[in-house]
Amino acid sequence: MKNIIENKxxxxxxxPRVGEIVEGSVIGVGRSTIYVDLGPVGTGIIYGQEFQExxxxxxxxxxxDKLMLKIIELExxxxxxxxSATQAGRELNWDKLMLKxxxxxxxTVKVLGANKxxxxxxxxxxxxxxxxxxxxxxxxPRVEGADRTKILDKLQRLVGxxxxxxxxxxxxxxxxxxxxxxxxxxxxxxxxxxxxxTGDVVEGEITGIVDFGVFVKILPDNLEGLIHISEIDWQxxxxxxxxxxxxxxxxxKIIEIADGIRISLSLKALKQDPWIDIDKKYKKSDVIxxxxxxxxxFGAFVEIAPKIQGLVHISEFGTKTKMEQKLKIGKEYxxxxxxxxxxxxxxxxxxxxx
Numbered sequence: 001m002k003n004i005i006e007n008k009x010x011x012x013x014x015x016p017r018v019g020e021i022v023e024g025s026v027i028g029v030g031r032s033t034i035y036v037d038l039g040p041v042g043t044g045i046i047y048g049q050e051f052q053e054x055x056x057x058x059x060x061x062x063x064x065d066k067l068m069l070k071i072i073e074l075e076x077x078x079x080x081x082x083x084s085a086t087q088a089g090r091e092l093n094w095d096k097l098m099l100k101x102x103x104x105x106x107x108t109v110k111v112l113g114a115n116k117x118x119x120x121x122x123x124x125x126x127x128x129x130x131x132x133x134x135x136x137x138x139x140x141p142r143v144e145g146a147d148r149t150k151i152l153d154k155l156q157r158l159v160g161x162x163x164x165x166x167x168x169x170x171x172x173x174x175x176x177x178x179x180x181x182x183x184x185x186x187x188x189x190x191x192x193x194x195x196x197x198t199g200d201v202v203e204g205e206i207t208g209i210v211d212f213g214v215f216v217k218i219l220p221d222n223l224e225g226l227i228h229i230s231e232i233d234w235q236x237x238x239x240x241x242x243x244x245x246x247x248x249x250x251x252x253k254i255i256e257i258a259d260g261i262r263i264s265l266s267l268k269a270l271k272q273d274p275w276i277d278i279d280k281k282y283k284k285s286d287v288i289x290x291x292x293x294x295x296x297x298f299g300a301f302v303e304i305a306p307k308i309q310g311l312v313h314i315s316e317f318g319t320k321t322k323m324e325q326k327l328k329i330g331k332e333y334x335x336x337x338x339x340x341x342x343x344x345x346x347x348x349x350x351x352x353x354x
Contacts, residue, residue, distance in 0.1 A: 016041045016081065018071050021092065024083070026065045034061055036069065036083060044069065045080040068092060093124040094172045101167040106184045108162050114155035116148045121163070121179065128177035130165060136181045137224040139163075142208025142215055190260045192221045198254055201270065206248045209241050216252060216265055223263060227252060231266035234274050234345075235307040236294065274307040275342045284337055287352060291332045295320070300327050302335060302349055310335070310347035317351075326351065 016022065016038070024044055028035030032052075036044040046069070061067070073082035100107050109128065113120035118131040132141065132151070141154035169178040196202070196218075204225065208215035214227040232243050244250065244267075252265035282288065282304075290302035290310065299314040300323060312335065317323035327333065339348035 016071055016074060018074060020071050021068060022071060022083075023066060023068055026061050026063055026067065029061060029063065035080075036067060038081060042079075042081050044071075044083040045076070045078075046083050090125070093126050094170075096124050097126060097167060097170055097177065098172075101170050104166065106164050106166055109165055109179060111158045111161050111163060114152060114159060116152050116155075119155060119158060119163075121165075123165075123177065123179065126177055127175075128179050130163070130179045130181060134168065134178075134180035134182055136185055137215075139181065140208075142210060186261060189223065192223055193257060193260055193263065195221075196223075196254055196257065196263070198257060200254045201251055202254060202265070204250055204252055204265070206244050206246050206250060209244065209246060211240075214240050214244055216250065218263065225252065225254070225263040225265040227265045227267055231255065231264075231268055233268050233307070234271060236301060236309055238294070274305070275345045278308065278342045278347075279340055282337055282340060282347075284340055286337045288335055288337065289332055290335050290349070292327045292329055294329070295324065295327075299323065302333075304335075304347070308347070310337070310349040312349045312351055 022038055022041070022044075024036035024038045026034060027037045027043070034046040036046065038044050069083040071081055072084045076082050097107075099105075107123055109121040109123040109130070111119050111121050111130075112127075118129055118134070121128045121130050132155070135141075139158060141151045163181050164184050165179040165181050166183040167177070168180045168183070169176060171177075202218050202225075204216040204218045206214055207217045207224075211229075213229045214232065216225045216227060217223070218225050229237055229240055232240055237243060250267060251270060252267055253269040254263060255266045255269060256262075256264040258264070288304050290304040292300050293303050293309065294301040297314070297320070298311065299316070300312045301309045302312060303309050312323075312327075314320060314323055317326060334352040335349040336352055337347060338350050339346070341347070
């Protein structure tokens with residue numbers, strides 16, 4: 001009995017604070033005012049701007065209804081505690097999101113807009129951002145040449161959609177909410193990936209082509225793999241679209257599985273290495289004929305056989321300008337082999353001076 005009395009006394013003596021979320025019962029409803037019984041701490045009021053902001057939500061309020069409200073002033077001129085339903089709602093929504101983050105739970109968001117960096121969304125009436133990098137494989141915009149205008153166009157097609165996401169970063173004080181769609185699929189993907197291992201040969205379909213490589217849907221599990229541009233073929237490649245096409249069926253070899261979810265594939269691993277036994281055909285100091293195929297900051301690439309290219313280092317010319325004066329793309333010249341390393345797929349050449 002003594003404890004009950006003490007608890008009730010403590011509740012009675014507990015003073016309200018500005019910013020505190022409290023629960024109250026509606027005891028009066030006017031055209032633009034609602035009165036709320038807050039128990040021992042007094043009577044609250046929602047009116048003025050606070051009533052107008054929450055007008056839609058409060059229009060159905062009736063006597064006896066329970067409301068969660070935020071104290072914005074302890075005592076106004078009429079002796080009432082001023083309350084806000086809108087601010088309380090925002091606070092409670094942030095609390096719900098914090099709890100989702102702590103429990104690593106998924107939630108559904110509505111896509112409201114898009115920019116070149118990702119999607120603008122709303123979660124529990126809180127504005128959030130879903131970066132492009134955090135989209136699921138299904139929604140990731142695979143665009144040739146990484147054209148930002150085309151990326152934006154694909155993102156805008158998601159406006160109005162509901163997406164299932166997890167929270168990556170949340171900071172109410174800074175009004176930051178960063179979300180991830182692909183995080184919701186991690187466990188499912190890990191389970192499917194467990195049946196594969198490095199060295200497996202898989203069937204797949206090309207689903208996207210970008211500057212740095214090719215996306216592949218691994219069948220029949222529809223897992224996504226990536227073939228880096230360096231793993232498409234033994235020859236040097238500038239544009240993956242010149243070698244493969246979207247929708248094309250391919251066989252590829254798994255060369256890495258990272259973090260149990262990221263699968264790296266190779267097409268060239270299933271093709272014969274053209275550098276095998278190359279040192280039996282070509283020797284150091286041999287003079288050969290080759291076609292210039294490409295310039296880069298290190299020098300000029302020269303094709304001496306199908307899928308076999310050597311490099312004439314820029315130091316042979318002094319400057320890039322002098323190199324481009326002596327060599328022309330597509331023309332054939334005589335070169336001398338000054339170094340050959342088959343295991344490294346490397347051949348160094350010197351231009352023969354006529």
